Amino acid sequence: MxxxxxxxxxxxxxxxxxxxxxxxxxxxxxxxxxxxxxxxxxxxxxxxxxxxxxxxxxxxxxxxxxxxxxxxxxxxxxxxxxxxxxxxxxxxxxxxxxxxxxxxxxxxxxxxxxxxxxxxxxxxxxxxxxxxxxxxxxxxxxxxxxxxxxxxxxxxxxxxxxxxxxxxxxxxxxxxxxxxxxxxxxxxxxxxxxxxxxxxxxxxxxxxxxxxxxxxxxxxxxxxxxxxxxxxxxxxxxxxxxxxxxxxxxxxxxxxxxxxxxxxxxxxxGSINPVFVLPAALAARGDAIADALHASVLQGVGQFCTSPGVVVVPQGAAGDALRDRLAALFAAAQPAPMLNAGIAARYASGVRALAAVPGVDVLHAASAGERDAAPSLLEVDSLRFRNNPRLHEEVFGPASLVVRTRDADDMRAIVESLHGQLTATLIADDADATAAASLLEPLAQLAGRVLMNGVPTGVEVCAAMVHGGPYPATSDxxxxxxxxxxxxxFVRRVAWQNVPDALLPEALREGNPLGIARLVDGVRV
Missing domain, CATH: 3.40.605.10 (Aldehyde Dehydrogenase; Chain A, domain 1)
Known part of the structure; x- marks a missing residue:
């Protein structure tokens, strides 16, 4: 070593x-x-x-x-x-x-x-x-x-x-x-x-x-x-x-x-990172959406802060098919060890608490060992979800809750019922443009990062990235x-007033010895 x-x-x-x-x-x-x-x-x-x-x-x-x-x-x-x-x-x-x-x-x-x-x-x-x-x-x-x-x-x-x-x-x-x-x-x-x-x-x-x-x-x-x-x-x-x-x-x-x-x-x-699946996308590629969500929820045994803990899916046959495919994929996955026994115990307790909420159906939940987690998939209707804050809490691990919804207005009501999130995701096709447009601004108020046609796990390290969000996703x-x-x-702004040039930090001296971009008399130079 x-x-x-x-x-x-x-x-x-x-x-x-x-x-x-x-x-x-x-x-x-x-x-x-x-x-x-x-x-x-x-x-x-x-x-x-x-x-x-x-x-x-x-x-x-x-x-x-x-x-x-x-x-x-x-x-x-x-x-x-x-x-x-x-x-x-x-x-x-x-x-x-x-x-x-x-x-x-x-x-x-x-x-x-x-x-x-x-x-x-x-x-x-x-x-x-x-x-x-x-x-x-x-x-x-x-x-x-x-x-x-x-x-x-x-x-x-x-x-x-x-x-x-x-x-x-x-x-x-x-x-x-x-x-x-x-x-x-x-x-x-x-x-x-x-x-x-x-x-x-x-x-x-x-x-x-x-x-x-x-x-x-x-x-x-x-x-x-x-x-x-x-x-x-x-x-x-x-x-x-x-x-x-x-x-x-x-x-x-x-x-x-x-x-x-x-x-x-x-x-x-904490964050439940809701994913909203719109009807046209659901009809066109429901199986692919289910496969991507399954992989995202189970990645790292669900121990990502951006794991999709809630998937909002329209009612109807196409939504049923996506739900059933997700359930089959979850059932085929094997339990795996979590980061420590305490996290595994809290995960198991969290799944039991969700399952105990009236109106929540357990689609798949297998037993696991003391240190392992088994993937869990549950389902609830949108009204019960909106009215029960317990269902809005993160279960850290490979679990997700499918929420069945009627239309775009119902989806918007779900957005308005939630507290701050790290991410919010829209899965939409061109035919979903009107509904997607009506949801984007509410989602921007809800989350620090709004995605389209992807999964929230995987946070790119770049200058534009935001990994944050309103409380309780983050404290600020x-x-x-x-x-x-x-x-x-980790910085604060400090002003120097009428300080001689030789005593100023180099970044503020008149001759700009560092050659950096500055805002001078309101003009970026």
């Missing part, structure tokens, strides 16, 4: 934790086997040390030129690539995900890092704005005002269970925060501690290579919630990034709001956790 040794203790800047906290192990979700090494949770003293180091690193990173921030991100990408063989072993053993999935997710992680490197190297992302003074303006002179985006300070990142690489230690939140010039303290997810430690060693090696302060990055382990809660409360931490359950995100939001100095929490939480529907716009979560 490369030249790195996994020690099972936190990475506190360049230091190691003392191993004094409560111990735990990773677990193979397929067998229940406890894995080596033993991990030791961080202590409060170790958290304090990580915070102290991050506070010391923050002003250094804030002043760092874009090319040097880019160099760090590129170095992390190189270190992660060098560890590919390690991740091919560690990720499947700790998560039950295949080596091919680990490879694909690593590629996405590396791509994110390099995309942020390109963004900050160019430098125009700071959105520099200059309004020149006008001493002769009446009745009052106009001052010289210049503003740009600046890093918010140390960021606490919480690793996600379902994306052990792309949304964890060196994932998109860490990349965005480092690109913005913020030190990062990661709270590793306890379901994949060895994967997290290996990624943490890669980040730490890159920090060392680039000659940056050790407090640029720390990684804390904890099997419970105490260290995470303390991190969100710590006065050094200026923002929190989280991917996980609604309960977990809500708890962090409440902690952050109760601080003497409240801070933002960017939490990506104005932001995204995927794509380079994610950097905006």
């Amino acid at each position: 490369s030249n790195y040794e996994l020690e099972g203790t936190s990475l506190i800047g360049a230091e190691r934790g003392l191993g004094a906290g409560a111990s735990f192990r990773g677990v193979d979700p397929a067998t229940g086997e406890a894995l080596a090494p033993v991990y030791c949770g961080a202590t409060q003293n170790e958290l304090e040390r990580a915070a102290e180091l991050a506070a010391g690193a923050a002003p250094v990173l804030a002043r760092l030129p874009g090319r040097e921030r880019a160099a760090l991100l590129k170095a992390i990408a190189e270190e992660m690539e060098a560890a590919r063989a390690d991740f091919e072993t560690l990720v499947p053993r700790e998560t039950g995900l295949a080596a091919a999935r680990a490879n694909g997710e690593l590629g996405r992680t590396i791509g994110q890092l390099r995309a942020f490197a390109a963004l900050v190297e160019d430098g125009s992302w700071v959105d520099a704005r200059i309004d020149h003074a006008d001493p002769a303006r009446a009745p009052l002179p106009k001052p010289d005002v210049r503003s740009m985006l600046r890093p918010i300070g140390p960021v606490a990142v919480f690793g996600a269970s379902n994306f052990p690489l792309a949304f964890s230690v060196a994932g998109g939140d860490t990349a965005a925060a480092l690109a913005a010039g913020c030190p990062v303290i990661v709270k590793a997810h306890p379901s994949h501690p060895a994967t997290s430690e290996r990624a943490g060693l890669a980040v730490r090696a890159a920090v060392r290579r680039c000659g940056l302060p050790p407090g640029t990055f720390s990684l804390l382990f904890d099997a419970g919630h105490a260290i995470g809660a303390a991190l969100a409360r710590h006065p050094v931490v200026r923002a929190v990034a989280f991917t996980g359950s609604t309960a977990g995100g809500r708890a962090l939001m409440d902690i952050a709001a109760a601080r003497p100095d409240p801070i933002p929490v960017y939490a990506e939480m 529907g104005r932001s995204t956790s995927v794509g380079t716009a994610a950097i905006e979560r």
Whole structure:
């Protein structure tokens, strides 16, 4: 396993934790086997040390030129690539995900890092704005005002269970925060501690290579919630990034709001990602639609935040045929291990709760083992669905609820009954254009990403992507956790008024030494 040794203790800047906290192990979700090494949770003293180091690193990173921030991100990408063989072993053993999935997710992680490197190297992302003074303006002179985006300070990142690489230690939140010039303290997810430690060693090696302060990055382990809660409360931490359950995100939001100095929490939480199948498309290609939805729901054992948990299908023979094909496909699928036993138990409980709602029919639900999940398909009519908020809650896993509807107006009523979503999908043909047009604006109000004729699983990492949505899909529907716009979560705008040119940040100096695009007296130049 490369030249790195996994020690099972936190990475506190360049230091190691003392191993004094409560111990735990990773677990193979397929067998229940406890894995080596033993991990030791961080202590409060170790958290304090990580915070102290991050506070010391923050002003250094804030002043760092874009090319040097880019160099760090590129170095992390190189270190992660060098560890590919390690991740091919560690990720499947700790998560039950295949080596091919680990490879694909690593590629996405590396791509994110390099995309942020390109963004900050160019430098125009700071959105520099200059309004020149006008001493002769009446009745009052106009001052010289210049503003740009600046890093918010140390960021606490919480690793996600379902994306052990792309949304964890060196994932998109860490990349965005480092690109913005913020030190990062990661709270590793306890379901994949060895994967997290290996990624943490890669980040730490890159920090060392680039000659940056050790407090640029720390990684804390904890099997419970105490260290995470303390991190969100710590006065050094200026923002929190989280991917996980609604309960977990809500708890962090409440902690952050109760601080003497409240801070933002960017939490990506629950979503049922409704798919609306319109009549002409249903009649023309119902079997293909069913096949695509089945593959999307079962991808990764349903453990994607964009898995389609609700499929809205018109009543009638064509809708019956799609439903029946989906049920047959679900019945042919085998149970598979989920990320951990707790997630498997919550999935089984969630399916039972849906099935217990009056008017819900179970089309397929097979029994599974303690750690496995069996695909589940249920059906309900649109009126019962609209009137029962319990049916609007996410069941994390390979389950979907078919909702039978009468017409486009009925579909619009369903949209209006829902809370915020990460995604909403329309499946339509040309003959559905009128109905599709009537639904697009309501769907844009509902979700952060509106798709047509696709499935919501698979989030492209690009500048235009939005992976967010109104509450409770996320804590702040104005932001995204995927794509380079994610950097905006970890910055704030600062204005300089009548400051001499030599004392201004380079991005705001009159001669534009960085050669970046700027807004000058209202004109983009």
